[in-house]
Amino acid sequence: MEITVGTIAGMTGGEVEGDASAIIRGFGKIEEAGEGDITFIANPKYSHFIHSTNATAVLVGKDFDAEAAMADPSLPERTAPGRPVLLRVGDPYATLARLLALVQAQEQAPCGIEQPSYVSEGVEVPDDCYIGAFAYVGKGAVIGRGVRIYPQVYVGDGVEIGEGTVLRPGVKVYAGCRIGARCIIHSGAVIGADGFGFAPTARGYEKIAQIGNVVIEDDVEIGANTTVDRATFGSTVIGRGTKLDNLIQVAHNVVVGSDNVFAAQTGIAGSTHIGDRNRVGGQCGFAGHIRIGSDNEFGAQSGIPNSVGDGNRLIGYPAVKAGVFAREVVYRSRLGELFSRIEKLEKQLTK
Numbered sequence: 001m002e003i004t005v006g007t008i009a010g011m012t013g014g015e016v017e018g019d020a021s022a023i024i025r026g027f028g029k030i031e032e033a034g035e036g037d038i039t040f041i042a043n044p045k046y047s048h049f050i051h052s053t054n055a056t057a058v059l060v061g062k063d064f065d066a067e068a069a070m071a072d073p074s075l076p077e078r079t080a081p082g083r084p085v086l087l088r089v090g091d092p093y094a095t096l097a098r099l100l101a102l103v104q105a106q107e108q109a110p111c112g113i114e115q116p117s118y119v120s121e122g123v124e125v126p127d128d129c130y131i132g133a134f135a136y137v138g139k140g141a142v143i144g145r146g147v148r149i150y151p152q153v154y155v156g157d158g159v160e161i162g163e164g165t166v167l168r169p170g171v172k173v174y175a176g177c178r179i180g181a182r183c184i185i186h187s188g189a190v191i192g193a194d195g196f197g198f199a200p201t202a203r204g205y206e207k208i209a210q211i212g213n214v215v216i217e218d219d220v221e222i223g224a225n226t227t228v229d230r231a232t233f234g235s236t237v238i239g240r241g242t243k244l245d246n247l248i249q250v251a252h253n254v255v256v257g258s259d260n261v262f263a264a265q266t267g268i269a270g271s272t273h274i275g276d277r278n279r280v281g282g283q284c285g286f287a288g289h290i291r292i293g294s295d296n297e298f299g300a301q302s303g304i305p306n307s308v309g310d311g312n313r314l315i316g317y318p319a320v321k322a323g324v325f326a327r328e329v330v331y332r333s334r335l336g337e338l339f340s341r342i343e344k345l346e347k348q349l350t351k
Helices: 005-012 044-051 066-070 092-106 322-333 335-350
Strands: 015-017 037-040 057-061 085-089 198-201 204-207 213-216 235-238 313-315
Touching: 005 015, 005 085, 005 092, 037 092, 057 092, 313 322, 322 335
Parallel strands: 037 057, 057 085, 213 235
Antiparallel strands: 015 085, 198 204
């Protein structure tokens, strides 16, 4: 990678403040970036690094006050040589995402079928696809154009994979599941394992056959070691554009809508329906057979035992409104003081 700041500005619609001919060769964290790197400031907490960064250029918002950040009297005298070029854009974080995607697109994608691997007879593999060594593709599988199946991936019988989708090493996709276009599924993820269904009987727990499948719609990303269980019957669904972090459990017959984001170690119990554009912090737990609306925010480690409407900010166990939770934290921190006061009052009353 070697590109001028001015060229990046043209690609992103940004405005250059400084030397537009400065050369960018890579990316770096603002506190670690060096000469030739471009970095970004999206969170005001990092504004003071403009004073010390060695980056050649910094992506900042259009309203970023560089002079105020540089003139902060609490900071020592600037030691980095010169001042970085500022590239002002509407959304630094989103712009960085686009730049990183452009750089990644320049990388040569692998192509062809490596050996040893196994592709069942009759499965058509487009010329621009990649199947890595020790991968397995079962009978009746359908592989779209540009699909990349990395080594040690298992693709079961009748699986459908849409164009441009990437299955990283060690992904397992059980029979009958469908994956849309432009999805990314990271190493160790398991799509379509049996849902956790057992009927209690006098002899113990009898397994309930799980004969449904998993449907993953377009533009979904699924993190490493995340599991999405097949439905008892029907489909477990992950909606278009949803992003699942690492180590997430999605149980049987769950339906997740579009453009949701779930942080790591979240668990969703069976038959729960979740709407669109929800943002879920790490280690959240959703009970089974409930309905969650759209545009909600759930703080980390929240427990959601009941259905929730639209547009809420919830945190805690059980999850409550964020403002209520904040007040409860304050009250709990004062319990020791309150008990001491009660003890004093009780002693006075018994005299």
